[in-house]
Amino acid sequence: EAGVTQSPTHLIKPRGQQATLRCSPISGHTSVYWYQQALGLGLQFLLWYDEGEERNRGNFPPRFSGRQFPNYSSELNVNALELEDSALYLCASSSPGQVYEQYFGPGTRLTVT
């Protein structure tokens, strides 16, 4: 069974531009979660999508947004990039009714220059 996949592996963007990160969940999983892992800040919850709807978001500004597609894949958009957005962005998924048990992808390393 394929795990959670994320693309691209690395992304380098200049400050002020937009970044788009993509995630495909494990087959059969309907929820997708996004976390940011920035140096020295640990793992911070960003967003939760379930059945195409945003269910919850963490303490991040509105320039962090995303969506979930009918096939349950998801994308995370970061607008007006700032240097402090440089981080590893991790996507996770869970099966219906098991929000507590999340499986993570390999992450996308975003570097803002």
Add this chain to the structure above:
Amino acid sequence: AQSVTQLGSHVSVSEGALVLLRCNYSSSVPPYLFWYVQYPNQGLQLLLKYTTGATLVKGINGFEAEFKKSETSFHLTKPSAHMSDAAEYFCAVSSYYNQGGKLIFGQGTELSVKP
């Protein structure tokens, strides 16, 4: 509300020695507890989990953890460390209801294994 505290940001052991990584949690509802491992430049891999039932849980790569409600702890152990165990380890807490959808993570413990 839920929180996790991992005692020790860095732990160093010799190859073949016991590994003990400490995790204490706070939760107002019955907790579900997890240990994840992260190798350099990779994502998180689920090592083991406690939801209900047996309080001693076994995971992959020879790791195990024991849920102790009276001590609000979920420490991770391995009898004999291997060089390949060098990584960062994260303890996380959730609950069955988890209406917010997020796992609450500790700050992580970096494990070094000396030959």
